[in-house]
Amino acid sequence: MRRPVVMGNWKLNGSKAMVTELLNGLNAEVANIEGVDIVVAPPALYLDQAERLIKEGGNKLILGAQNTDIHNSGAFTGDVSPEMLKDLGASHIIIGHSERREYHEESDEFVAKKFAFLKENGLTPVLCIGESEAQNEAGETEAVCARQINAVIKTQGVEALRGAIIAYEPIWAIGTGKAATAEDAQRIHASIRALIAAESAEIAEQVIIQYGGSVKPENAASYFTQPDIDGALVGGASLQAAGFAAIAKAAADAKNA
Template sequence: MRQPVVMGNWKLNGSKSMVTDLINGLNAELEGVTGVDVAIAPPALYIDLAERLIKEGGNKLILGAQNTDINNSGAFTGDMSPEMLKDFGATHIIIGHSERREYHNESDEFIAKKFAFLKENGLKPVFCIGESEAQNEAGETEAVCARQIDAVINACGIDALNGAIIAYEPIWAIGTGKAATADDAQRIHASIRAHIAAKSAAVAEQVIIQYGGSVKPENAESYFAKPDIDGALVGGASLDAKSFAAIAKAAAAAKS
């Protein structure tokens, strides 16, 4: 059975005091919780602090990051490499987020290069896919998701999805308060898994597919009750220890 993964994407939020309070709060809230992997992706400046706080709290949390470069060293001002992220104990690295695609013009092909380089370095890609509101209204959701996944499959091969995480995040639901219904999310998750299964049933069966987009304690249980939804990539609610822990606990309970 696939163990759910609930990951917090903190985006451009944080301070030393906020990171300390949030991680200490999560360490307390997650005491004794099993059956779910809980990860956080703080801003890069706070990864060192986060690593230390996670160790002090008994390693209940998995450390992640919000981005990576496609080089491990060299003249690439302002970037950070998989090798550097590994040096601080980060393992789960978000790529393909819609904000990176939009604000930094990251193409499907460039994201596939990031995916390949993370795998080469022994890190776990958290690979975001999803459609815009216009694409959703035009009935193009499944085609958009398939295209984004195929960029990775074509570049890396189907087996590269082994051990990876796919995060389906409808762009129109990110930070808007809107959210896909659990039934709609399940339909898309099932189509994503079926698309992968057409190339390898074994890969499709084990790949984690998270839902993301205004996930909150109030709606988390309805998502996790669905057979193809394996956790969540959480934005705003991950900045509150009690809310984020409640989502993680809902995932553990639903999949137990």
């Protein structure tokens, strides 16, 4: 039985005061939620502060990060290595987010290199995949997702997906207020699992596949009751303690049901 993961991607938002307020609020809100892993991914500058606050709050939250480099040290100004992220207590690392792919021109092959290096360093990759609005309208969603996942499988083998997380985020739904219907999201999630099952039924059965894209407390339960949706990668709604906790509780309730 897969344990759902609800992860908050804070993106480029934060201050020392905001991190303290949000994590203190979250520590209280999630104290009695069981059956779901709850991860927060603040900007790298605030990881140390976040780690301390999570420990003070009882370690119910898991610390994640938003990106990584493909080196652990060297002349790579401005980058953050897996070794550094691990040293600061982060375990779940987002890679391949559509904003990185677009604004930093990260290719499928480069994202696959990040995936491999995170695994080498004992960290959990959260591999973002998803299609643009034009690709969706052209009926290319499944092909785009397959291409992005196959970049990992073809270079590292399907075994690399063991213990990893895939986050299906249709680009047209990220931060737009639009969202895929639960039924449409389930169809894509099922196709992703089938793609992996063609290589290994065992790994396909255990891999966590999150949905992301305008997930809110009001629509979260509709996704989590679908058989192939194992939690969510949450953007804007993760910046509100009560709302993010409500999403996590919806995932736990669906699992426990």
